[in-house]
Amino acid sequence: MNEPLLSVRNMYVTFSSEHGPVDAVRGISFDIHAGQTLALVGESGSGKSALAMGIVGLLPPSARVTGEVHLDGQSLLGMSDQQWSGIRGRRVGVVFQESLSALTPTMSLGKQVAAAVRVHTNLSKRLAWDRAVELLDMVGIADPGRRAHEYPHQFSGGMRQRAVIAIAIANAPDLIIADEPTTALDVTVQAQILEVLEQAKAETGAGVLLITHDLGVVAGHADNAVVMYAGRAVEHASVEDLYRSPAMPYTLGLIGSVPDAGAAHRRSLVSIDGEPPSALNRPSGCPFAPRCPLVTDACKDAEPELVPVGAEASAHTVACLRFAEVQGRRPDEVFRNIATVVSGTLSDERVLRVRGLGRTFPITKGEIFRRKVGILHALSDVSFEVRAGETLCIVGESGGGKTTTLLEILRLRPPERGLVEVLGHDLSTTSAHLVKTRLRQSVQLVMQDPQAALDPRLPVFDLIAEPLRAAGYGAHATKVRVLEVSGLVGLPPDGLDRFPISLSGGQRQRVAIARALVTQPRLLVLDEPVSALDVSTRASVLNLLARVKAEFGLAMLIVAHDLAMVRHIADRIAVMYLGHVLEEGPAESFFKSPRHPYTRALLSAVPVADPGRERNRSRVVLTGEQPSAWTPAAGCVFAARCPLRPTLSKEIQQRCHLERPALIDCSDARVACHVA
């Protein structure tokens, strides 16, 4: 084979911290060839970002990078900032994760792209601007000439991410490093961004280093992958080999813990016990040993080296003593702790009933003299119900009103428009006293990011006790109840006097769930309950939720954008778009025979963690993004983006445009579409 574009050999990244030096990356080696994509897969704390930033010399000065990094034969380590500036931007482009903070807030987008162009060319300002507009056009920003004058805060997350890509490819670099490029984005937008990245790669012929934790993304867009764990590469293989015959139990577990939205049947998930180790106290032997179902005493003695799997010269390498026993087995054969789908007993009691819920927000302008300039129709017509023992998931892109719906219900106040009934009490007529004494305790919430949802200054006991204290429980009753639920959710017994910061992500979410359960609620409202967690710990939290639902006959209302996860826990699903419910029905038929064109597009955008299927399936690509709900259309709210529309006859197109479809029964589901 010819010379690799990027060659990394035995690279270490060491930070000095308050607790002494910490190795974030420990001896990683890999090559990237021009036109190829290498994926770096790992969870938080695995060292993947430190590795990427180490390659381009953008780590803080307190970090020390050793080993060898060569770009086209030129050594990159130990260069001065001056020398680096000749490489960065011209030869290596970087796509960062958080697009809002990655762009300068006080500069227009066009200017930022033009500035990136001018660093390495001597184009005039005018020409650089023209080039910037061209680049913005190339990454798919509509009306680039006008929008180039706008500032980052005026763009949506997806559009900003496109701009970040435009900056990265401004000088046609040979290597593109993409650090979690799609993490905070909707699946539909994620698909578009990955498309743009592919296109940029094709256009520049660059090699790509793709850093991600999403195995679905890896399956569709990478040629080779390195799986990182605790700062080391634990498996390195072509993507086909990696998915077909993973050799490391960790990889196998990861693949098994990713729910599959496209599978014909609901597959049970494996859950990897425990949490990834912190960089400060790693176990002495194999770092995965404490969580590994195949662990032997030999694993704990020394950290295994990366060795070829099978043939001596094989490109598939793994750091595991027992890889021979792993290969060829299914995840659920190796991992015992399997999330079985428990169907609770469904009763007819309607815990929550929502009919025609509407909510508007005034849009104001000006600092001193606030004046109303418009109305945001966050919710227009939302109807659904949840029965005891049932899980309803609300899905859709961000901005569709999912979270607003949750908040409207949680407020427990008379709704602006429509009807909300909790445990048979109509909120518009229920007295504040009854809400305070009964309903408040019956409806509890679990938020997306447990780290943000738990006050960092309170110990776990006080956190869990808070709803009880608010409800006026006595000290003794509170203590009994807190101990009870903390055991139920599987918190370690010594955990109650610890602070959230000393818990891992999964444990924190358990605290949040314990807090929600402590008042013995009837309805649990969850906002993206696992999306902030590490992939390997998600399954165990989902298990916990399924268990408590079955045990207490809870009704659960979940907002989620991860359809694969939804597939795993939902009994019914409602699809929201621009404050409207477009489709509502049982989960089975939702995945088997989606009716609304929007539903189909959503499903098709979900990447599948299987390279074979991922690359060969047909897709409905949704263009553009959900508009803001300033002035909702008179007709179908989805009409402007509907992929079906061009195929329809003139008359029906006209009807879509003028007449808003109602939610009508359609076999076992309800759909709001004229043509479904």
Add this chain to the structure above:
Amino acid sequence: MMILIAINATYFFATLFLDPRSNYRDLRPTRSDEEIGDALALYGLDPRMPAVDRWWSWLSDVILRFDWGHSPTGVPVGSEIPHRALLSGQLILAGVVLSVILGVALGVYTASRQYGIADRVLQTLSVLLYNMPVVVSALGLILLAVWFNQKLGQTVLSVAGAGTPGGVAGGFWPVLLDRANHLVLPTINLTLLGSAGWHLTQRSLLLDNINADYVRTARATGLTRTQAIRRHALRSSTIPTATSIAFTIPAVFTGAVITESVFGWEGMGRYFIQTIIRNDVHGVVAVAAFGAAATAAGAIFADIATAILDPRVRVN
């Protein structure tokens, strides 16, 4: 709007705490309350009249004829104000503008050399100046200037007054030069003290921005660290500075009062002290109006500066 309320509130404050009668009480021959009241009634200060009525007649005079009333001894306030306001105004303006420029420049300079020798020395100096009472620094400056003048054998820097007493002959330019000369030390005093605070805030603001993600993005396009900071971090880091200009005006005003009294300027600061001692209700209110106007001007300036620097404010 706020200014109007503030000025009128000061009127009542002043009426409450100042007693114009005492100006007459110690005079010989002793006068009766009756007589004093009659004398004060001429100037709208008659204590026998309800405060609200006095206020109303004062206010209508101000609004209708821009007449700010008289002191208890009959000196019209309006005649005292213009030249004083001009003097103090130029001092405050110069103090604010120069200290912001100097402070921000120092902040930027030291932030890009964090923990270097220059940074440490300037930082220590600024902490020292930040805590320095105005009196101390003003007198220190005077001593320094006197020593300097003695060394040179002639008066290069003037230490007292806003101009040479008796005026300077020779037309416009020498007068201007004389004025400028007298302005130097008081301005330096206010500038140094003010810039210390700006330096320290600007330094830490910029240091925060240096670590921002977008600076990393800029470096990833091939800019060196210094370039990236200058082109991308600088502007965002000055936004909070611009916003807080308004809130420093009261402090500068206080500083100006003391500076004027130390340097013997016949500005608003001196007037401020005199009016309080003389129980001059109307004079006090006029000083308050000046202070409020200065603060308001600062607030407007801060708003404009913020809008120029921050597109997020501008567009929304």
Add this chain to the structure above:
Amino acid sequence: MAETRVSKYIEPPHLRLSRNRLYRRRFARNRGAMIGLMLLGFLVIYATLGGLLTPWHWSDQDFLALTERPSGRHLMGTNQGGGDVLAQTVVGLRRSLMIGLSVSCMTTLISAMVGAFAAYFGGWIERLALALIHFLLIVPSFLVLALVSNRVGGDWLVLVFALALFGWMIAARGVWSMSTSLRERDYILAAEFMGVPKWRIVLRHILPHLSSLLVVNFSLGVTAAVLAETSLSFLGFGVKPPDVSLGSMLADGAGVISSASWLFAFPAAFLLLFTMSMTLIADGVRDALDPVSAEASRR
């Protein structure tokens, strides 16, 4: 500073390191803060026990030594009336300490309450509080202070209340703007949905998070109060004879600075040491509690 940037790349340790111990360690490692603390300790001891250094009482008049240079008899010299400067600085410093600490206590309390409640409750309460803050900022507070203290004479307690009344606004604005960002936090929202009463959310979830800002505000408030008192006394409005404060001593010394510099130099030095110590402590606390923030405002 480097610490926070590193945490982007490595997970914080799941150790049971208590917050307070971490803060204390960081504070103790900050050289400036330790110097400030020692300075403050020294000044407090001086203000309480300094009288033992001299046989003279601060109001004694030594008619044999008028305007005398520092000597064995009077370690810091005497003033025009034969008063012992050392004895007077002890009393003056004590006065300044008391004024500074008590004023700052009050302003910090008022600003925390007004700022946090305004930010959390929002609506008309917030608008009213902000209007009040802006109004008091526009009123030339120094002028009103001078008016008040001129009228009531040298009573330093009244001066304390007056200084507190006009000293809390800028701090309150800082608390307010920081609280508005806290108001959006998830855990505040979660507490609301759990039915926790509003006042309890402010006391339990908002104010504790401002503790670093409040400590910093407190130390800077001391400095501001002391400087304001000095300025007032210097102009003859604050502490008046026969009472003594560092400010009134400065006023006495200023007139004779070229002939009797010790009258000015000693009180000025003590004043500077005091305000410096507070600033150094404030910086140390800020660095220890919150290595990221610069917003934790200086002014």
